[in-house]
Amino acid sequence: DGGITQSPKYLFRKEGQNVTLSCEQNLNHDAMYWYRQDPGQGLRLIYYSQIVNDFQKGDIAEGYSVSREKKESFPLTVTSAQKNPTAFYLCASSVTGARYGYTFGSGTRLTVV
């Protein structure tokens, strides 16, 4: 069953800790993306990757890091440098480019406690 899987669904982090959110896809998509969803602000792009071993910063990359060592995987690390990390994080993938649409994961809700 093809799709994109994000884990965990809920994540709690203490102040000062780094946490890594997982995103895996078996759609054979080249491109993968991380968005942050906040009420009233829509989706904002954090990082994206068009091909393995390459990624670029999006609009709000500060305090985040990513890697793309495998085509199927695009993990996002929320570092302690991120000032306001509590949010809903969405991963997406697409055939190269966006014109055929993205496939989204079900999201990870991160809460800093």
Place this chain on the structure above:
Amino acid sequence: AQRVTQPEKLLSVFKGAPVELKCNYSYSGSPELFWYVQYSRQRLQLLLRHISRESIKGFTADLNKGETSFHLKKPFAQEEDSAMYYCALSGRILTGGGNKLTFGTGTQLKVEL
């Protein structure tokens, strides 16, 4: 820079009434526009693309380049249409080709009986 504006945070209509969700964009090139929908407790999913000129679940959207708009319309609202709707624009990434999606802030559609 590319920008998508959805002026209404919430749109409330009665069942059977017409629906129009507004979307305006700013982009210097030739845009590709999309509507995404997020039903309660479900993943964000593609509703329709302007390049397909399709009607999905009774919804249509026409790209008006003169007015830089891509409003989503449905002649008769149904209760199951209640959801969050996001307008998105695909613009070219300057390096390495490919595209990324810029989303609006979303409009919550509530269809009342």
